[in-house]
Amino acid sequence: MRTRLEIGALQALCAIADQGGVTRAAAYLALSQSAxxxxxKRLEEGLGCTLLTRRTGTxxxxxxxxxxxxxxxxxxxxHDEALLNLGQQPLTGRIRLGMTEDISGGGLARILGRFTRRHPEVSVQARVGQSLAIATRLARDELDIGILQVFAHQTLSTDLVLGRDALHWVKSPDLALDLSRPVPFLSFDDSCFYRHWAMxxxxxxxxxxxxxxxxxxxxxILSALHAGLGVGLLHASQIPPGLEVIDAPFPAPPAIAHVVRVSQQARERAVGALVDEIAAELGRPALTRVA
Structure with missing residues (x-):
């Protein structure tokens, strides 16, 4: 059978060229570097040739x-032109989207920008908030789609899981902990499930x-952590250089999952289309479909 050029692989190739390397391309595409x-690698194996030099400085x-x-x-x-012009029925309607601060930029921003250009009759109204608040608004039918974090063991069967991550206690190397008294804690607000677990x-x-x-x-939170005001909880992909992960005397936090969750009351075709776009961009099949 002849080799097929996968759209996702071609997107990755172009991103490497545009972003200046595999690491930056991965961040732009909201994928892991290994993905x-x-x-x-699959492109190279299918074509029978080497595409990247894998040497620095060239x-x-x-x-x-x-x-x-x-x-x-x-x-x-x-590909994009065909998607834009050959759709059988133009999508219309409104999508109420909730997302956490850490997911609001980068790959998701690019997905939303492309989606709204392809479907100009769809109004996407996005708001940034904490995961617990997003989950509550989904349950109340105040949002159609939520992109949020949950503890990995609390994911729902209908969630589209974008990835899993470790949760860590972190502090500045300059902060010396005095374990004879309560440890100063830097927390997100009351809508943060990290805070609830820590308390x-x-x-x-x-x-x-x-x-x-x-x-x-x-x-x-990052500014206060760097200043040495206390310890905090961050997932692995949030931890910047200059902060250290600590263990004792704290209990090990549970793993977290980044998920896309759809309101049970959402019925617009556009909602399902956007979820599918997010799933396709991240290289996973859509787990939640809207009729």
Whole structure:
């Protein structure tokens, strides 16, 4: 059987060229670096040639890679044009979308931008909030789609799981902990399930916690952590250079999952189309479909 050029692999190839490497392409596409590398490896195996040089300080592409890049750009342009112009019934309606701060930029912003250009008759109304607040609004039918975090063991069978991540206690290396007294704790606000878990699990054992700052913004928490004001809880992909992961004397946090969740009352075709776009972009089949 002849080799087929997968759209996702061609998108990865173009992103490597546009973003300047595999690592930046992965961040742009909202994929792991290994997922992008796997897409390119499958392309190479199917075509029987090497596409990336994998050497630092040079162009990332071999001669064959440069040639394929030209074809890839033309194929993707035709792909997008076909999707835009050949839809049997234009999508219409309104989508109420809730998302957490850490997911609101990057890959999701690009997906939303492309979706609204393809479907100009669909109004996407997005709001950023904490995961617990998004889950509550979904249950009340105040949102159609929520992109949020939950503890991994609390995912629903209808959730589209985008990925799983470890949760860590972190602090500045400059902060010396005095375990003879409660540890200063930097927390997101009351709508944060990290905070709820910490107040139940870590507060119940010595030396306990004392909340010295609550802030709904990740930027504010990171600033306070770097300043050495206290310890905090961050998932692995949020931890920047300059902060250290700590264990004792705290209990090990549960793993978390990043999920797309659809309101049970959502019936618009556009809702299902957007969920499918998110699933396709991240390389996973859609687990939640709207009739």
């Amino acid at each position: 992008v590398s796997h897409k390119i 162009t990332p592409f071999t001669d064959e890679g440069e040639r394929l890049l030209g074809y890839a750009r033309r194929l993707l342009a035709l 139940e699990a870590a507060q119940s054992q010595p030396p306990g916690l004392t909340t010295v700052l609550t802030c709904p913004s990740i930027a504010g």
